[in-house]
Amino acid sequence: MKFIFTHKPLSWLTDYTTQPATAQNAETLVASVTNDSNNKTMKDLLFDFIAKYVSLTEEEKNAIVSLDIFHSVKKGTTLLKEGQQSKESYFVLKGCIRTYYVIDEEEKTTAFYTEMEALTPPCVISQTPSEYYVSCIEDSILLVSNSDMEAEINGKFPKFDKMCKIMAEELLAKERMDFDEFKTSSPEQRYQNLLQKRPDLIQRVPQHQLASYLGIKPQSLSRLRSRILEKKS
């Protein structure tokens, strides 16, 4: 178990929740930061995303901003630990987070969430201790909301409930397709597929984490990659 805590001085939950409260407030510090690829602020990115589902009034947008849910999170930060109870959901505006289990002293990474992807850990839904860890693998900007907060705002604006329903249904459909694809293909096919569909992941994620994501050992992924290279030549 030791190694989990050794690779870097882990900032714990308290670290990232207090961080936006420094000097400037969360909005000016985080929400106004511009994305590298274009000039949109984090707020713009969020509202553009939401606009695909429902159209918000200025009042509703302000309600969201006033929740103070924009957070800047450093690479390596653990957002959720195994055994912990939580009510927090995450939405990635910039960066990347991963979920992983620790089984037989080994980390098994099962999912990555990048720009415009949302994660509500199962433990939040079931209100039981978490079975896995969530951590940040790049300096990221996240929306962190808790279910009480959501219940309150959804009570005021039923529109949000509707949006959540549509998103949950879409995500469920996507998750099932991904699962089906995983079941019906070999490790090598899965890797080739990832190259097609999420080439960015292969660049930004360490290979030993990718390996468990593909359901194999790091050595096998390394071998598999060199096998593919041979075929090409």
Added chain:
Amino acid sequence: MKFIFTHKPLSWLTDYTTQPATAQNAETLVASVTNDSNNKTMKDLLFDFIAKYVSLTEEEKNAIVSLDIFHSVKKGTTLLKEGQQSKESYFVLKGCIRTYYVIDEEEKTTAFYTEMEALTPPCVISQTPSEYYVSCIEDSILLVSNSDMEAEINGKFPKFDKMCKIMAEELLAKERMDFDEFKTSSPEQRYQNLLQKRPDLIQRVPQHQLASYLGIKPQSLSRLRSRILEKKS
């Protein structure tokens, strides 16, 4: 491709949708049929299930019943074909349905839905042609609803929207846990796990369908099973 159509005289979509329209109406024919294990009617089973999420008034219950969505479906019926467009969702009151792909002339079964489980195929969400087949592997009683119908009733009773949201979120959480478990375990562990969690499936489902559900070939499942038997003795 031939074999798909040869194992039995397939009843097509038209078959099952017209079936309840015979002699008696759908409600008396199907909804009043009692479950083997107890004396509850299909309607009772449905409303007990719904009661876990929201409480319905008599008016709302009547609205559901008057939709005429209870259907009796014969074993072997194909509910959805690859390439087909559809707006239909299924909820199993009794029996079992499966989803499968046809890849290289082989059926790959990826999921089973049994009593009190719901399936909205991804193609219904994305409004694109279906990538897989859905078929009935036992004589079953299903709720078959289409998205227009749902939109209409959800407009009248926002309560249903709320229920769907909760269900979708729960199902998403469950799907992710199942996927994670699949990724982090070997075929043998998956089989042992299935024995624990859904022993009924192993009884009621043919092994070659179980095999692809476990991500392996039928021969491997057979071998794996005898390996387990040896260990026990």
Added chain:
DNA sequence: AGTATTTCTTAACTTAAGTGAACGAGTTCT
């Protein structure tokens, strides 16, 4: 800058899944 740690690769060996084929038992069809 130098050391320690982590990450990736390679290799030899073991184990298990994929493949192709054959067989018997049970179904379904005619």
Added chain:
DNA sequence: AGAACTCGTTCACTTAAGTTAAGAAATACT
């Protein structure tokens, strides 16, 4: 009843992933 087909099992062989270990390359730490 006989033919055709499905289904599960077994076997021999191939292929690929798991395991263990070692070393090189990259990264982080002081």
